[in-house]
Amino acid sequence: MGLAKTEMFTDQQNEISLFAKVFGHPARVAILQHLFKINSCVCGDLVNEIGLAQPTISQHLKELKHLGLIKGNVEGTSVCYCIHRENWTAMKTVMTEFLNQDVIENQDCC
């Protein structure tokens, strides 16, 4: 049914999977890396930078904004985007805790 049964899982598990899902497309990874790299707002050149059509980029930006990872500000006829640093840090805490579950060596039994 193409539909995750979220009610069977904890809020934490659903939150982790939502953050992970938004990173699950290379275009969104590329957009975020570019925003970090220029370390300020980007106005307009993301379409040239990434190489997908303008409506496609706009859709990816919408998803990133919906999760709160970026901010968008209208600036004349263009819109400036940048990382939402507070929310990024909060997301990082959640994801890092998941990734850092104890990895005890020589406990493998398979």
Add this chain to the structure above:
Amino acid sequence: MGLAKTEMFTDQQNEISLFAKVFGHPARVAILQHLFKINSCVCGDLVNEIGLAQPTISQHLKELKHLGLIKGNVEGTSVCYCIHRENWTAMKTVMTEFLNQDVIENQDCC
């Protein structure tokens, strides 16, 4: 259309998105957390533990195994699963580098 244009992105960007995608479903997050929690192999009770049907769990396990994050070993009529700790650590390096991009405060311009 329904298909990511991976050839437009770097290997690193594609790798990050592949790891993220597998974490993009709460059932797979729950499976991994359970494997870490018991800190050994689990034989069979994942279906009871997670609450989805057996073919569904089997499919999620297949994806985790395909990415190398878990190991499966046949043990009589059942199969034991556990975290592939080496590969988990390698994955963690890639993901942590992505998450830890510099977050410099007071640089926001929007």
Add this chain to the structure above:
DNA sequence: TTATTTCATTGCAATATTACGATTAATATG
């Protein structure tokens, strides 16, 4: 006003994902 620019939205086609019933394969047990 009439372009022009920039980005969002709509609508659609192609593909992917999720879930599970039915079945199969493999091993164990009586």
Add this chain to the structure above:
DNA sequence: CATATTAATCGTAATATTGCAATGAAATAA
């Protein structure tokens, strides 16, 4: 042997995702 147990695979339905052409909305420029 026959039967149970366990998990993978097949097939399919429902839904989600991706990508873009066409269009729309809002601000600016001529």
